[in-house]
Amino acid sequence: MVMIRTYGQLTLIDNKWQLQNIPPHVAIRLKQLFPRVPKHQIGTFEFPNDKQHCADLSWFLQRYPMDMTQAQVNTLESGRKGYEAEQSRMEDILRPEYIPSVLNGLKEGQKVRQYQGQAIDLVLARYALLLGDDVGLGKTYTAAGLFLNQQALPAAVVMQTHLQAQWQEKIESFTHLTVHKIKGTKPYNLPAADVYLFKYSQLLGWIDTFGDGFFKAVAFDEIQELRRGTDSGKGQAAKVLANAAIYKLGLSATPIYNYGSEIWNIMQYLDDLALGSFYDFLREWCIDDRRVKDPDALGSYLREQNLMLRRTKRDVGQQMPPINTIVEHIEADQKALKSVEELAKQLAIKATTGDYFSRGQAGRELDLMMRHTTGVSKALGVARYIRILLENDIPVLLMGWHRDVYEIWLDELADLKPAMYTGSESEKQKNDSVQRFVSGETNLFIMSLRSGAGLDGLQFRCSTVVFGELDWSPKVHEQIIGRLHREGQQEQITAIYLNTNEGSDPPMVEVLGVKQFQSTGIIDPGKQLETKFSDKSRIQVLAEQFLNKKTNKEAA
Template identity: 90%
Template sequence: MAMNRTYGQLTLNGNKWLLQCVPPHVAIRLKQLFPRVPKHQIGSFEFPNDKQHCADLSWFLQRYPMEMPKAQSDMLESGRQAFVAEQSHMEDILRPDYLPSVLNGLKDGQKIRQYQGQAIDLILARRALLLGDDVGLGKTYTAAGLCLHPQALPAAVVMQTHLQTQWQEKIESFTHLKVHKIKGTKPYNLPAADVYLFKYSQLLGWIDTFGDGFFKTVIFDEIQELRRGTDSGKGQAAKVLSDAAIYKLGLSATPIYNYGAEIWNIIQFLDDLALGSLYDFLREWCIDDRRVKDPDALGSYLREQNLMLRRTKRDVGQQMPPINTIVEHIEADQKALKSVEELAKHLAIKATTGDFYSRGQAGRELDLMMRHTTGVSKALGVARYIRILLENDIPVLLMGWHRDVYCIWLDELADLNPAMYTGSESEKQKNDAVRRFVSGETNLFIMSLRSGAGLDGLQSRCSTVVFGELDWSPKVHEQIIGRLNREGQQEQITAIYLNTNEGSDPPMVEVLGIKQFQSTGIIDPGKQLETKFSDKSRIQALAEQFLSKRPKEFDLVV
């Protein structure tokens, strides 16, 4: 008799499963297993009639049987079986011998690679995917391939401001799709097209047009742009656009720029059921509101849910030599550091002893001031180091952040005709800077730390990147190195960090290590932080050669 006991009623009401007459102890268990059920709700509970909820409810009924009409019980079972079949299909897609769907609409001579085709078929099956493939593995082509499926059109692609033209050129060179670049932030009657290209900065102006489901697919390039969630206008607009779309694809080899909790905001734009509410996520996964307590476990979970797919160059047979990472110490200008010593001391005291608002404000001011001062204090040493490379005919990608630092570099290296790609140049000026560098008109390309995401083409010209200033995010550094470490690169990449033992560099290096640990676990679960390969012999030889020629003009120790 005990085996026939039931614990309530489950019926299909419209397109919702309705659970009623549930005893208190079963309701408690239900809320534990289904976190999206409000804790204060009593009496009856509703669930969507989709495959995943059919599977979950069927599983719950194994422990707590419910009264159900026979026909509806069969429908629940049918939904469960469809979920199991879908999961099995996604597992098949990810097998090494899987043959992706044949795509029509590619231009002659173009093709989708097997691993790119796997990602396309996975997004069609899962309808939501964070594609975290290594920089240079063709995430743009994967996105274009998705848009070749009629059920995915029309599609909206959202990218950083400087990449709109690059996206158009790649899609049109690869496919027969018709592309339209959105102009401005005021809505207008859109011309007929397959793919519409939005800048993140344009989204808010178009927010009122996104809710009608016109766009069947939304693709967020460099989706880390949305890591602050819906706190910003662009985030709110992106959520409306995403909620109305059928297929949702996020692209980024570096979705986490700082601490692990950023992943919750990212996933909300793709599948807002996967990680539960922010409260549940912080409670179950995090140490505090920033740090994930077990990054490897979270990364594994996202993969088990087929919500995240990431392949490295090694995975797809494009293994390249290890990055040659060199850390050099630059002597800082003591006058520059001493000039802010008193103010820094005042801000440091205020940041530790003031009220909540004052501490935050003082901390931010101290950070900005010390980063600026540190950059300026070592700028001359950085410029002299760069000259070693340039006078040995080595093309260099030089990374910085502050305008005053750029000015020192430009003054010291003016005779070498540097190209500039920072936050101050127009899109046309940036494109011209890329042209000059790639064509060989100059060997020096000065770029802002956060201006190069998505930029392609530099790998054909350069294999050496020098960080004259640091960013707070290790993934910014990784993105920049990835601009060079991609298909078409013929040389081993050398990444040189020019740090000083004073100012803001030491604490930044420490924080970068903590953030790298968080990100690596989620993006590459099970992968230990690798020992960096470092070979200074070539740079040392160049420096010694340079010093032998100019012993009085150059006092940098390398």
């Protein structure tokens, strides 16, 4: 009888696998293959008794057999087989010919599209998913379809403040599910309902109610809201809610707003074991505490783990003409830039020579001041450019950030009765503005850079977006363009960036390129940064028409 050499003992104690008495060379190999094991750890190594770890340990034991009881061998093999069955199931779900499960509870005339059904079944099989489908592919309907499964009820959806009514309207128009909008930040006895809608701003007040497992499923809409993790109160509350739920669904076409390391925080709400501890993540995946060294590899890994699913419009047969991206340079008001020159110089010196605290504070103040000054300095030029489009009866979505900039635009374009959708309007005022624009009462819709996530309906009225100010995140720009570049749009989208060669615009453009590279690799691994389609001919014709018209009026 051939004796098999063993390298230690593997024992199941308190539902955890414990690996003991292994020789140094096996311990070194274990730490290489299981990055979550601390490099300094010796003696006993502990692993959860879940299907994935059973599969990993079973694989490791093929090279380094361990002493085990037969009962424990059976338990390990059962977990391995369960893991392989789950993997096979998920591979089947993602096949192009897959037919999703039939959903009961849809209203007459409504249906779940095949790619939406795939995502629903993947959540049910994997229990956690980051759904990164393109803007406009119906992620809201996918979540509603998930809630049609009884094991996912009652469910909670967390969304940005202005989207609560929109979520209720879509769920109720699509399904027979009952919906309750959470009111306020103080807990109260909840009425009977299938789906409960929370705003991110309400979560902290309800944190003490989330740990009992009442909510079987949770969907985080625009999950990039949690990219700073549990440093914030809403992040801590969201973590308690996610930990107690069985099914976790993150929704966002743009989960990474800045640098690649944000994905670690996002994954903590979906599968907090997937990327290990933050220390492990930084060691294995990152250059520093912000930048991922190989975004494509990380994106591929998340897909291999069936933790992330993303389809583009091309993937689902909704291919549209390429976005026409135009960058125009606007002359800045030198007087406005000159007025802050001395202060900017003082802050720049502080930001490079002061102590740690002073450098950080001076850097933030310099950024805020230069962004504001740059926006104001080019606001008049932006308004004049917008008038060219409006004089030619082109509906325009105009993006900005600073109240002073809005005031200049409003003053210069007052005769065109612009609609406002910024941080200063109430929810009713914002809804009224959308109605005015969509109905054709006005051709100008001024919106804050970070106010448009989730907003639907603008695509039926508008195909031109103008960035009068820039955001530090390229994904904010992408989200806004996605409000127009979606199903229902009949024209090619034109995205116009009105930049100046001075102030904060040049460094912002440079940083945006770095962040775009990080995000693209993780969200769309293997997809190189594409050359943007740009055709200025139409805009140039409009400008010439406008100038000719103006000259003729003056001559008359």
